[in-house]
Amino acid sequence: MNRNTIRLLVLLGTLSITGIIAVQAYWVKRAFDLKEQQFRQTVMISLRNVANRISTLYKLSKFDNPVTQLSSDYYVANLRVPLDADVLEHYLKEEFKKQNLNTPFEYGIYDCESEKIVYGSYIDSDFETSTVSTKPLPKTDKYLNYFGVRFPSKTSYLASRLDIWLISSLITLIVTVFFGYAMFVILRQKRLSEVQRDFVNNMTHEFQTPISTIRIATDVLSQPKIMEQPERLKKYVQIIRQENNRLKTQVETVLNTARLERGKMQLDIQLQELHSLINEVTEGVQAELEDCLKIELNATKSSIYADRTQLVSLIRNLLENAIKYSPKPPRITIRTENTDDSLMFSVIDNGIGIPKESLEKIFKKFYRVPTGNLHNVKGFGLGLSYVSEIIKAHKWQIKVESEVGQGSTFKVIMKQEN
Structure with missing residues (x-):
C-alpha cells in the first residue's frame, strides 16, 4: 500500500467519521430540544392546574393562562390571594406526581408586605422535603400575588431521558476511537515497513562489501603463484581476517541490541x-x-x-x-x-x-x-x-x-x- 493510498484512506475515513459525529450531534440536539419542549409543556400544565385548584379553593374564577416562564428552569404562576406554603407544596407534589415529573424542584411565595419571595422548600426527586441551600428566587412585576418554582436539575433530568441517544452516542464514540486506533496502527505499520525496508537495504549493503572483499581475496589466494609471494599472501590473509571481524561485529551488534531490549543480555x-x-x-x-x-x-x-x-x-x-x-x-x-x-x-x-x-x-x-x-x-x-x-x-x-x-x-x- 503506497503513501498516497494511505493518505486517501485517512482523509476519507476522517471525513466519514466527522460526518457521522456531526449528524449524531445534530439529532441529539434535536432530541434534547424536543424533551425540553415536552418538559416545558408539562410544567406549564401542572402549574396551571395548581393555580386553578387554589382558585377553586378560594372560590375564584379559573385562569386560562396563569403561568409565565421567566427562564429555562424558572416559572411563576398567578395566585391573586395570599397562600400558605404547606398548601402550595401539597398541590405541587400531587400535580407533579400525576404528570410523572420526577425531578427536584424548589418553590417560593411572593409576600406583598415585604415585597420579597419567601422561600418555601427544596423537594427532591422522591417528593421528599429536604434542606438545601440555594440562591434566592427572582421576582417579577407581572403579578400582585404569585408563587415561583425552579427546577435546578432540569438539564440532567432531560439528559437522563435520552437513553437511546446516549447509547448511540457512546457507540459513535467507540467507533471513532476504533477508527483513530486503526489509523494509528496503519500509519505505524507503514512506518515500520519503511524502516524494515531501509534496514534490509542497509544491511545488504553492509554485508555485501565485506563478502565481496573476502571473495576477491579468496580468488587471489586460490591462484597457484600466490605461494611464491609471501608478502602478498600475508596481505590478503589479513584482509580476510579484517573483513571477517567486520562481519562478526555487525552481526553481534544486531543480536546484542535485540538481547538488550528483551532484557536477556547477561552483563558480566x-x-x-x-x-x-x-x-x-x-x-x-x-x-x-x-x-x-x-x-x-x-x-x-x-x-x-x-x-x-x-x-x-x-x-x-x-x-x-x-x-x-x-x-x-x-x-x-x-x-x-x-x-x-x-x-x-x-x-x-x-x-x-x-x-x-x-x-x-x-x-x-x-x-x-x-x-x-x-x-x-x-x-x-x-x-x-x-x-x-x-x-x-x-x-x-x-x-x-x-x-x-x-x-x-x-x-x-x-x-x-x-
Missing part, C-alpha cells in the same frame, strides 16, 4: 580500566586517522565497574559514528575526565551535526537523521540505539550537544562507586 560486571579499553579500541584506527584523532585521557580515576564487551562496543560505536558523519579528514577528540563522583567519557567530532528536532530521536532503533536525498552514509541505524541500551543496562547517562555544521559531542557519564 567487573572492574574495568577505561583508558586501557580506549587505547585498545583506537589502536586499530590510529594508523588510518593519523593525526586526525586526538586522545585526552585527563581522568585521574579511570576505573569503572562495567561489562567489558559492552563497554568496548560503546566506545567503538561512538567512535565509528563520529568518523562516519565527519568530513575527510575528520577531527575527532576522545576525552575522559572526573566530575564529582562520576567518570565522564566524551567523543567530540567536527561532523555535519544534528538538528535540534532530531536530538531526542537519534537513540531510537533504526532512526537516522534525515539528510535530504543524500545516502552516502551507510549503516543499520542501530549504533546509537545499541549505545542507549548499554547505558540503560549499566544505569549510566548520556548527553548530546550538537549544532548543524558545527559537529557533535557525546558525553557518557558513568557513576563510580566509592
Whole structure:
C-alpha cells in the first residue's frame, strides 16, 4: 500500500467519521430540544392546574393562562390571594406526581408586605422535603400575588431521558476511537515497513562489501603463484581476517541490541580500566586517522565497574559514528575526565551535526537523521540505539550537544562507586 493510498484512506475515513459525529450531534440536539419542549409543556400544565385548584379553593374564577416562564428552569404562576406554603407544596407534589415529573424542584411565595419571595422548600426527586441551600428566587412585576418554582436539575433530568441517544452516542464514540486506533496502527505499520525496508537495504549493503572483499581475496589466494609471494599472501590473509571481524561485529551488534531490549543480555560486571579499553579500541584506527584523532585521557580515576564487551562496543560505536558523519579528514577528540563522583567519557567530532528536532530521536532503533536525498552514509541505524541500551543496562547517562555544521559531542557519564 503506497503513501498516497494511505493518505486517501485517512482523509476519507476522517471525513466519514466527522460526518457521522456531526449528524449524531445534530439529532441529539434535536432530541434534547424536543424533551425540553415536552418538559416545558408539562410544567406549564401542572402549574396551571395548581393555580386553578387554589382558585377553586378560594372560590375564584379559573385562569386560562396563569403561568409565565421567566427562564429555562424558572416559572411563576398567578395566585391573586395570599397562600400558605404547606398548601402550595401539597398541590405541587400531587400535580407533579400525576404528570410523572420526577425531578427536584424548589418553590417560593411572593409576600406583598415585604415585597420579597419567601422561600418555601427544596423537594427532591422522591417528593421528599429536604434542606438545601440555594440562591434566592427572582421576582417579577407581572403579578400582585404569585408563587415561583425552579427546577435546578432540569438539564440532567432531560439528559437522563435520552437513553437511546446516549447509547448511540457512546457507540459513535467507540467507533471513532476504533477508527483513530486503526489509523494509528496503519500509519505505524507503514512506518515500520519503511524502516524494515531501509534496514534490509542497509544491511545488504553492509554485508555485501565485506563478502565481496573476502571473495576477491579468496580468488587471489586460490591462484597457484600466490605461494611464491609471501608478502602478498600475508596481505590478503589479513584482509580476510579484517573483513571477517567486520562481519562478526555487525552481526553481534544486531543480536546484542535485540538481547538488550528483551532484557536477556547477561552483563558480566567487573572492574574495568577505561583508558586501557580506549587505547585498545583506537589502536586499530590510529594508523588510518593519523593525526586526525586526538586522545585526552585527563581522568585521574579511570576505573569503572562495567561489562567489558559492552563497554568496548560503546566506545567503538561512538567512535565509528563520529568518523562516519565527519568530513575527510575528520577531527575527532576522545576525552575522559572526573566530575564529582562520576567518570565522564566524551567523543567530540567536527561532523555535519544534528538538528535540534532530531536530538531526542537519534537513540531510537533504526532512526537516522534525515539528510535530504543524500545516502552516502551507510549503516543499520542501530549504533546509537545499541549505545542507549548499554547505558540503560549499566544505569549510566548520556548527553548530546550538537549544532548543524558545527559537529557533535557525546558525553557518557558513568557513576563510580566509592
